[in-house]
Amino acid sequence: MMNPILLAAIPIISYFFLLLARMKVIPQNAVLLPSPPRLPIIGNLHQLGSILHRSLYKLSKQHGPLMLLHLGTVRTLVVSCPKIAEEVIRNNDLVFATRPKSKVMGALSYNKNDIAFAQYGESWRQMKKLAKTHLLSSQRVKSMSSDRAEEVSLLLEKVADAASRGNGVICLTEILNSYVTNVITRAVLGSWVTKEKKKLLSKLSHESSALFYEVFFEDFFPNLNWLDVLRGSDRKLKNYMKNWDALFEEIIKNHGRESKEVNGKNNTYFIGTLLELQNDSSLGFFLTNDHIRGLTLDMIIAGIDTTFATLDWCMTELVRNPEVMKKVKDELRKVAHGEDMIIEELLGQLSYLKVFIKEVIRLHPSSPLLLPRESLEECQIQGYNIPKQTRLVINAWAFGRDKSYWEAPEQFKPERFFDSNVDYKGKDFYFIPFGVGRRICPGMDFSMVVIEIALANLLHCFDWSLPRGITVEDMDMIECGGVISSRKQKLELVPIASKVN
Template sequence: MGWSFSLFPWLAALSALFLLTKFLLKSRKPYSKLLPPGPPALPLVGNIFDLGEIPHQTFYQLQAKYGPVIWLKLGAVNTMVVQSAETATELFKKCDLPFADRKAPDSLTALDYHQGSVAIGAYREYWRTLRRICMTEFLVHKRVDASIPIRRNCLEKTIKWIKEDVEKSKKNGGSGEIQLDRFLFLNSFNIIGNLMLSREVMESKLDKAGEFFDAFVLFLEWCGKPNMADSFQFLKWADPQRIRKNTEKYLERLLGFASEIVKERIQEKQSGKVKERNDFLDALLDEEDDIKAEGADKLSVKNVTIVLLEMFFGGTETTSGTIEWGMAELLRHPSSMKKIQEEIDRVVGRSRMVEESDLNKLPYLQATVKEILRLYPPLQMLLPRKAMEDTEFMGYVVPKNTQILVNAWAIHRDPAAWSDPLSFKPERFLESDIDYKGQHFQMIPFGSGRRSCLGMTLGHRMVCLSLATLVHAFEWKLGDGLTPETLDMKEMVGLTLRKKVPLKVIPTPRE
């Protein structure tokens, strides 16, 4: 849902806003001749109603008129949108540090989530220490390599659960149709749980994971809703759209889940019955006394819980969503599906599962995953940055505290960087060295620089291995009576890039 609201609840707020007109307009005057171009802003509300139903697509369309750097006034918030390969290069090479701060959305101030977050935490010593722990204890190549058996085991179970669900459907007179996203979520969730906690979190099938999955999806939906409180500081106390309240409701459930895990581990450590392991949660608890947070003497148990939950967020939703988009595109392009199957059959054969050691021998699979990440970056707009000081950018002056939006979705469709950018063509990467790691700025699915995604190596491997395993293990047909031409590929507005209509498919084991 975009910026469309019933009129009456906003009359009082808009009346109050008119009292602030001079103040709001005055804040722009010193820079007015040096700011980037953008659509004319209405008094008070600015460009809020220019955002449309799906903002990242609206920004992409505005580029034809205003260019790749666009200036917006979202209420009282100065905002700059960057959405071409050239401007992304300038940002990450020259302005990474002055634009390294975050602007936490009001929804994620619920339960003080932003205070303990790595993803949206302010750029300060506490954040730098947390990032170091995450990089050295969880996401380094050595630890990712050591966790190969975990991913293989989780995928084996996922394949088994898919087969069982198909058989159950057929026994009940159904077609064997399944909703794929729940299996993908459960698979990713168990992989991340094993890495962080040295055990499976969801050991059974979908019934026990369903409550967490549903709360997680609703949490992300509320986080991604356009929020007037983000545009007008004085509305934060009122939370007029109840976005923070609803986010808090689902976040409380999710934090409760993570909190039980943390409490269990603390009790275990206090009892002296510590098992032989060295996982991410142990590393966080061991570092607890060494971190000096602003306003606190240590990394609190609450913040440990937030970081733990955030690792689940980052490793499950984005990964499972990317795989779902990939399967949808392969079902729309059966020739690409067939090429992957033939490549895997040639390298792996039919008598065993795909191993991670096989992935480098599967160039067409690798090219397909890059093309999926190009068209469907996990976060269509990277998490908002904030200018820490007045900064020159592309010949413009960007005032301090300006919100910086990097439209990865648009950058990946930049016609100056990509030929036929709107088409799904894995072949474009077969003879190309363009990668996803943040050094080729025409393709930044995981961001770049200081605020790049911590889990890009792990996430890429999970997508490659999961996609290869699914295509190798099953023949796939669309459910719901759909055809490649009628499959709904609409996007849902939210924090991450999700399919609006979940993918329903009929898998048949390949004999």
């Protein structure tokens, strides 16, 4: 399938050729980097498929693990090898600490006031420190365990209710998406959020992933920004952000309804903490409304889609690998000691469940291409001179398939992590599903406990099978196109309540 960027460009190719003489000449030292042959003006845009991490992986097999692409006027380095990624981060993490300017990231960052999309600088450092200290510390994550327990109970009820209807087949994908949305919105916004608002937040989260694939000519051809207005792309992005603005107005209005103490439980949610910090003179900087909007948006769109995608892949791989499912269930049975539910205090004893999840995110990282970076100054990588303002894309999906680091990488084998210290927290460059260096995701601990507690209870309370007439071979394992790599085919399964011994 041809990339939509190329399809949109074809009608104005003739106009591009008129600009050819005015284009900047790419420095000769950049041209020396391995690079696929390119077309005038559009460069390598025509070689990008609908599933970007796969098309870049295919190109890297032909042109090498360090590859230069020309995307319009944008120089883009693609790293598909852990060894090169390690060199980049160890030697040039600060050089590549910023994000490139783009229409979408500029809007989602609320004018560079968030963590995920904002460019590097003092404001970004302050925001990341605030998030790690006040929102996502291990103590803060642990303090919300009772909220997660309630949401897991509701998840189990929803599964049982859906299974009691019709032929017992449920769409687990939709139920998992609802569970993750409920957990994230409750942690970030509080319990006032209505069912309708949760659906809207889930919709906006999914749309943000698609927005990254929206064609904005300004990002590739700055002189053609008027085409974004003509084609309606500008209007689409503005309407998307208007929905967020309206939501934030309601969020701040409703914050007063959330008391800090309800039935003896701490109910200070992320938004409440941020609003209180606005009046904290010891913070060291003034927290503006745009800072709060940017951080809140980060927590929601980065939290919902990535966590949901991983949960969905986990249940998919369990059904495809019944022997693995049996091992997980056997472990749960031993740890539960006859109790109806698994509580978070027991998660540390579930060693096989943890290596199983590691194997899932090795093969199916929810963000297969880490968000792009951009060089703040000229640097060297592998002996090549890399000019200032060169974009960097790291293909974490490719790292999980590198035979130099993984034996039989295409096989699903959780046992590969037994007796291994390999972890996803950024020290092992061949396993970086949450990113690496200064731009590593600060919410990984929060996300993992949401995944672990849901999986533990879904497997402890139910036996799972495919619907009658459906086999493992019928399951399509291809991903959706987008920044978040969720499975394209919805997961339908038959749950049967387990007998707790």
